[in-house]
Amino acid sequence: SSSSSSGGGSEPSDLEEGEQPGAVNQLVLEMLVYLGRALVYLFPVYLAGYLGLSLSWVLLGLFLWMSWRRKRKGKQGRLTNALELLEDEKVTIAKQISQQELPPWWVTFPDIERVEWINKILLQAWPYFGMYMEKIFRDSIEPAIRGSNLHLKGFTFTKVNLGEKALRITGVKAYTKEVDRRQVILDFQLSYAGDCEVNVEVKKLCKAGVKGIQLHGTLRVILEPLIRDMPLVGAVTMFFIRRP
Known part of the structure; x- marks a missing residue:
């Protein structure tokens, strides 16, 4: 009976050891994605300094990029609402009325x-x-x-x-x-x-x-x-x- 209990107790530890590499890989992947985005965002600043350009060009580019992101986000939201309306009209209408949106x-x-x-x-x-x-x-x-x-x-x-x-x-x-x-x-x-x-x-x-x-x-x-x-x-x- 003692051997069976010890065998049963070893299973959770084996399971945890198997799950740890997956969690570590996920964390490493998220860090790499974060670093990649940071490099992409900082590259225009580095390029402007390397070429001797004024900082105003970088600010202008940043402003245009933010405007484009905002416009794209709004367009994506309208597209999502339209697709939801086509998929389930009753649920979407009830949600829009509760949010005082256009019915x-x-x-x-x-x-x-x-x-x-x-x-x-x-x-x-x-x-x-x-x-x-x-x-x-x-x-x-x-x-x-x-x-x-x-x-x-x-x-x-x-x-x-x-x-x-x-x-x-x-x-x-x-x-x-x-x-x-x-x-x-x-x-x-x-x-x-x-x-x-x-x-x-x-x-x-x-x-x-x-x-x-x-x-x-x-x-x-x-x-x-x-x-x-x-x-x-x-x-x-x-x-x-x-x-x-």
């Missing part, structure tokens, strides 16, 4: 209706809409850009992918009583925080791309004049009320 349009204005059934259709049709847009980019936009300038003859879209996150309509307001009887005005509250990616290339020398686009705004759709023949609408006009 969705259908919370602020009771005459704006929710249209979740349209969002379900958009989500189901989004992959096919992406295929259609890729065809538009390659068959229409790409030739037009190539023909606009001699230096852009080698312009091509190397990747056009709208991703899996579909555009959402957070609310719709219909104007029928305050307008002419032969027209219908609809305001669509649009919210898009997608994972799309569009890459371009010019003669394999210049490459560029766009990804993670955000768009939030109010799209006004005017149906007029209403006519007696199908499709019952003579023309459709669409524009953003304010810059999205």
Whole structure:
């Protein structure tokens, strides 16, 4: 019985000895990262002194860097909020209301209706809409850009992918009583925080791309004049009320 108790008592010590190297490695890694960041931050000061530059250039660079960090942090926060809204709308709305942030349009204005059934259709049709847009980019936009300038003859879209996150309509307001009887005005509250990616290339020398686009705004759709023949609408006009 004594041998079994001694054997059981040795297990925790062995476990602690096995865990210590991992903790030490983690501490060393954190110290190396800290030293690396310190060297990166101090290198411009050293370079300015080595080249005999004025300290004002270093201060100006530091100010620009801090402004860029602040702007990037704000943009990242807005992107995170938008993605949270797309993932779990109810939880995000409750959190925003408690924090007195901007709620969705259908919370602020009771005459704006929710249209979740349209969002379900958009989500189901989004992959096919992406295929259609890729065809538009390659068959229409790409030739037009190539023909606009001699230096852009080698312009091509190397990747056009709208991703899996579909555009959402957070609310719709219909104007029928305050307008002419032969027209219908609809305001669509649009919210898009997608994972799309569009890459371009010019003669394999210049490459560029766009990804993670955000768009939030109010799209006004005017149906007029209403006519007696199908499709019952003579023309459709669409524009953003304010810059999205």
